[in-house]
Amino acid sequence: MTDWSPSEHELERRRVRRRLRTRSVLIATAMTVLVYVVVGFGITASPGWPRFQDYFLSWSDAKDSLPDVWDAIWLNIKMFLIAEVFILVFAMLIAMARVSRSAWLTPLRISAIVYTDVVRGIPTILLVYVMAYGMPALELQGLPKSPFFWATVALVISYSAYVAEVFRSGIQSVHPSQWASAEALGLSRGQALRHVVVPQAVRRVVPPLLNDFVSLQKDTALASAAGVFEALATSRDYSLYNFNFTPYLVVAAFFIAMTVPLARLCDWLTARMRRRELAGAL
Amino acid sequence: MSDAVTDAASLLSVSGLRKSYGDRVVLDDVSLSVEPHEVVCLIGSSGSGKSTLLRCLNLLEEIDDGVISFDGREISDPRVDARAVRSRIGMVFQAYNLFPHLTVLDNCTLAPRRVHGVRKADAEARALELLSRFGLEEHATKHPDRLSGGQQQRAALVRAMCTSPTLLLLDEITAALDPELVGEVLSIVRAEAAAGTTMVIATHEMAFARDVATQVCFLHEGRILEQGPPAQIFSSPREERTRQFLARVLPPA
Ligand SMILES: Nc1ncnc2c1ncn2[C@@H]1O[C@H](COP(=O)(O)OP(=O)(O)O)[C@@H](O)[C@H]1O
Ligand SMILES: [Mg+2]
Numbered sequence: 001m002t003d004w005s006p007s008e009h010e011l012e013r014r015r016v017r018r019r020l021r022t023r024s025v026l027i028a029t030a031m032t033v034l035v036y037v038v039v040g041f042g043i044t045a046s047p048g049w050p051r052f053q054d055y056f057l058s059w060s061d062a063k064d065s066l067p068d069v070w071d072a073i074w075l076n077i078k079m080f081l082i083a084e085v086f087i088l089v090f091a092m093l094i095a096m097a098r099v100s101r102s103a104w105l106t107p108l109r110i111s112a113i114v115y116t117d118v119v120r121g122i123p124t125i126l127l128v129y130v131m132a133y134g135m136p137a138l139e140l141q142g143l144p145k146s147p148f149f150w151a152t153v154a155l156v157i158s159y160s161a162y163v164a165e166v167f168r169s170g171i172q173s174v175h176p177s178q179w180a181s182a183e184a185l186g187l188s189r190g191q192a193l194r195h196v197v198v199p200q201a202v203r204r205v206v207p208p209l210l211n212d213f214v215s216l217q218k219d220t221a222l223a224s225a226a227g228v229f230e231a232l233a234t235s236r237d238y239s240l241y242n243f244n245f246t247p248y249l250v251v252a253a254f255f256i257a258m259t260v261p262l263a264r265l266c267d268w269l270t271a272r273m274r275r276r277e278l279a280g281a282l
Numbered sequence: 283m284s285d286a287v288t289d290a291a292s293l294l295s296v297s298g299l300r301k302s303y304g305d306r307v308v309l310d311d312v313s314l315s316v317e318p319h320e321v322v323c324l325i326g327s328s329g330s331g332k333s334t335l336l337r338c339l340n341l342l343e344e345i346d347d348g349v350i351s352f353d354g355r356e357i358s359d360p361r362v363d364a365r366a367v368r369s370r371i372g373m374v375f376q377a378y379n380l381f382p383h384l385t386v387l388d389n390c391t392l393a394p395r396r397v398h399g400v401r402k403a404d405a406e407a408r409a410l411e412l413l414s415r416f417g418l419e420e421h422a423t424k425h426p427d428r429l430s431g432g433q434q435q436r437a438a439l440v441r442a443m444c445t446s447p448t449l450l451l452l453d454e455i456t457a458a459l460d461p462e463l464v465g466e467v468l469s470i471v472r473a474e475a476a477a478g479t480t481m482v483i484a485t486h487e488m489a490f491a492r493d494v495a496t497q498v499c500f501l502h503e504g505r506i507l508e509q510g511p512p513a514q515i516f517s518s519p520r521e522e523r524t525r526q527f528l529a530r531v532l533p534p535a
Contacts, residue, residue, distance in 0.1 A: 020361070
């Protein structure tokens with residue numbers, strides 16, 4: 001290894017590769033700048049732009065509403081983090097119930113099918129209303145009445161059904177030969193599911209899962225319909241008093257800031273798994 | 283780079299090829315030249331770099347040094363259109379890599395139709411003709427997962443041959459075949475060679491190599507230790523390593 005140094009030919013090839021790379025970087029940069037300049041110019045040249053600026057891009061209103069929105073967004077984050085954990089667990093259980101074969105589990109299987117069919121058909125905001133206003137009215141002993149609690153429950157119910165289907169499609173995309181080799185080793189169907197199929201399925205569904213979680217982050221704003229004073233409700237309050245919509249954009253910026261790190265984390269995770277598994281394959 | 287020395291008569295020539303994955307050097311100073319109509323067999327123990335060499339020849343790997351020329355032209359130049367080169371080179375992978383969502387026939391006609399612009403009817407006629415030569419005509423409309431390993435292997439071979447490539451790269455094509463089928467594939471490969479296709483074959487099947495090869499290369503730890511006509515390699519190898527390897531893989535006489 002140490003006695004090798006690249007030949008003249010190889011050095012020349014590296015120079016060519018570098019030139020080709022530089023060229024594609026230049027093309028990418030030029031095209032990007034061009035597209036954004038044209039789009040930006042198109043927007044700012046529109047006739048309503050000054051009025052739009054007054055209503056939506058007022059710097060002073062952004063500054064005034066920022067502290068309140070900042071405080072309120074923690075409620076969204078809290079709701080998201082709590083709901084996420086329960087959704088992952090429930091969704092996985094539902095998905096596993098749906099792919100089970102055991103005769104004993106038939107009632108469970110049927111319930112899982114009915115659950116996903118019914119819940120996915122209901123608009124999430126309806127679930128939020130029903131939970132936040134209906135459940136406390138039942139006066140159930142020992143359960144909290146706070147709208148925050150019930151809005152979170154509504155999100156968990158709704159998203160478990162979606163995420164369960166994502167998990168199930170991942171489980172079903174694992175090649176049957178994987179089931180066969182696990183069962184040939186003497187693993188039970190449950191063990192094969194837990195140790196062989198689900199780990200492979202989870203990797204495959206990371207991107208669609210991320211999709212659902214980004215969507216969940218945004219849907220925490222639906223809690224405002226249940227009277228939870230989270231970020232959207234706060235900015236709506238501000239807008240109505242001050243007749244300026246800038247706080248909505250502030251909230252939007254916060255939501256974007258929440259989703260971007262999640263997206264990058266998932267990209268990084270999937271890239272790492274691919275590198276580990278594909279090295280030396282083919 | 284155009285002044286690279288290439289052997290004008292060779293269809294494929296490799297010189298000083300080096301390939302490493304990180305710190306691990308997998309191919310080291312490999313040189314090889316393949317004349318038209320030749321069948322070159324690469325032998326050597328598992329992990330010696332046979333598959334990697336074939337992948338380099340098909341430009342699937344970025345090489346670290348050396349020159350690969352095909353038909354008198356350097357193809358290891360980054361400016362070369364890899365697709366144009368590959369459209370003249372067929373490859374069969376060790377793991378077949380058939381497309382599971384297509385029937386065997388559609389696997390075989392994909393490249394002729396989409397890359398070479400052959401009409402559907404013509405592509406299917408040629409594919410069916412080849413499939414029946416390989417005893418696969420009744421499997422043409424099945425999906426690959428319904429086939430046995432040996433059948434998939436032959437289907438992969440047909441897929442590679444459908445475009446009538448100038449050069450065929452075959453990776454362990456007899457690995458999943460029973461002895462009867464090895465003989466069959468062997469005769470097809472020989473007929474294909476006689477018809478003018480040049481081949482580079484990585485194989486564990488020494489009898490196959492002895493029968494079909496015009497030249498045998500013994501790879502050891504990423505280097506070609508010895509190469510020559512099969513008669514010479516198998517009966518009077520020069521290198522001690524080759525002798526050891528052959529003693530292990532050849533049935534005692
Ligand atoms: N993508 C890769 N990353 C790291 N090492 C690899 C990779 N592909 C192959 N190798 C290593 O290169 C060596 C040669 O592999 P290969 O060409 O497949 O051998 P053969 O086909 O002769 O059995 C092996 O030691 C293998 O571990
Ligand atoms: Mg190999």
